[in-house]
Amino acid sequence: MSLAVVRSRALAGMAAPAVQVEVHLANGLPSVTLVGLPEAEVKEARERVRAALINCGFEFPQRRITINLAPADLPKESGAFDLPIALGVLAASGQIPIEALADTEFAGELSLSGELRPIRGALAMAYAVSRESAAEREPRFILPQASAAEAALVSGVKSTGARTLLDVCAHLTGTVPLDTVLAAGTVGQAAAYPDMADVRGQAVARRAMEIAAAGGHSVLLIGPPGTGKSMLAKRFAGLMPSLTEEEALESAAVLSLVGRFDPHAWRQRPFRAPHHTASAVALVGGGSSPRPGEISLAHHGVLFLDELTEWDRRVLEVLREPLESGRIHISRAARQAEFPARFQLVAAMNPCPCGYLGHRVKACRCTPDQISRYQGKLSGPLLDRIDLQVEVPALSESELLSAAPSEPSSAIAERVNAARERMLARQGRLNALLDEGDVRTHCTLRPQADEMLRRAMSRMAWSARTVHRVLKLARTTADLAGSTDIDAPHLAECVQYRGVLNAA
Structure with missing residues (x-):
């Protein structure tokens, strides 16, 4: 034949x-x-x-x-x-x-x-x-x-x-x-993530990272150079549970498309940290034969964008839709492709061009106009989609040299796992993925918390998206505390994570 x-x-x-x-x-x-x-x-x-x-x-x-x-x-x-x-x-x-x-x-x-x-x-x-x-x-x-x-x-x-x-x-x-x-x-290997115990001080930032890991929220770290922003970001994946088999297959399949899959990293969270000179195509994917970009390679893992204000603003704007939908659809004249992009965004930036705004010792040399233009490189719609904005201040000599070792990642991960189990048992998904109907059903406020939310909405002129994100964030804080409803302390903690930047 x-x-x-x-x-x-x-x-x-x-x-x-x-x-x-x-x-x-x-x-x-x-x-x-x-x-x-x-x-x-x-x-x-x-x-x-x-x-x-x-x-x-x-x-x-x-x-x-x-x-x-x-x-x-x-x-x-x-x-x-x-x-x-x-x-x-x-x-x-x-x-x-x-x-x-x-x-x-x-x-x-x-x-x-x-x-x-x-x-x-x-x-x-x-x-x-x-x-x-x-x-x-x-x-x-x-x-x-x-x-x-x-x-x-x-x-x-x-x-x-x-x-x-x-x-x-x-x-x-x-x-x-x-x-x-x-x-x-x-079988894989034990994940060799850096330990949070290496980070001295920064209790507020460490707590914010715990909340972000528990609920699947995005986070922006703001502080002078050398305060530990990158250290916190590199240890973030160690707070999250290992991938389920289904999640591991999805993540590995995307990495396999570009020849980046390592069998020894099976069921480990991917950590992607592209340079700030990366193009929009490198970030979201594309090409004449569409291939996944960094946001898809970070699927079910962490996407770390350091020096956020040094990125081209047009490049950062392409993150807006994937942060909401968890998918990226690439269309070309002859090709169309869709890739998953359910990543957790961790970003870091300096507060001003010289980097020392609010530093405890060094004086900032920037004018208010320079600071405004610098922070204005991040658009309001993008900041609106970042759940936590956290200040990472410079440490004093005693905090840096004499402080006792911080809590290890394993202890934080236990609380994160317990909170995630509560979320999955209640609604079948992480709090960051709740839609509008789920927010009304599962984010129940007690009277004091409801009054506090109304005052914050009026004072800060929050958008509807911001309100929903604050409620989901407060739901995560309540889950970490083992609370059925959202109480005033849970909401108060989350309000402080909004509006750190003037552009927010």
């Missing part, structure tokens, strides 16, 4: 749609035609496959070869189609049995010697397959060895790894079967 069909996967955002690699041999002058919207790296597969087959001792058919990647309207990229194309050529020419290709999907890049090289997106492919309701049997993948270890993390997908094209062919002919890769990475 001169026609063979091999199943594979493309990468289109998180979808990883199915692709059929159809190989047909016909009479005529020897040629290889590749159709089906292949990108340049896919077109180059013709030469890699030819050299790999010859160097592995197979015969490359001297016939007219047509390779179709269906569906034809789906753009194809990456070298992952090398292996299915090579197997299609071998099956169409009768060198391996066609029936052995049934019910198995293949992906892998070939070297000229026939070795299989890892591909990006293997876990994303397996994750997409596991969620296809139409699958009637357990999906099977044959991938390069390293890529198969990634795919094996997805339960319900049988992942088999191979080192060379010869190994795959020996498996398909029944000569030397390949072993199924076990998901050894699911």
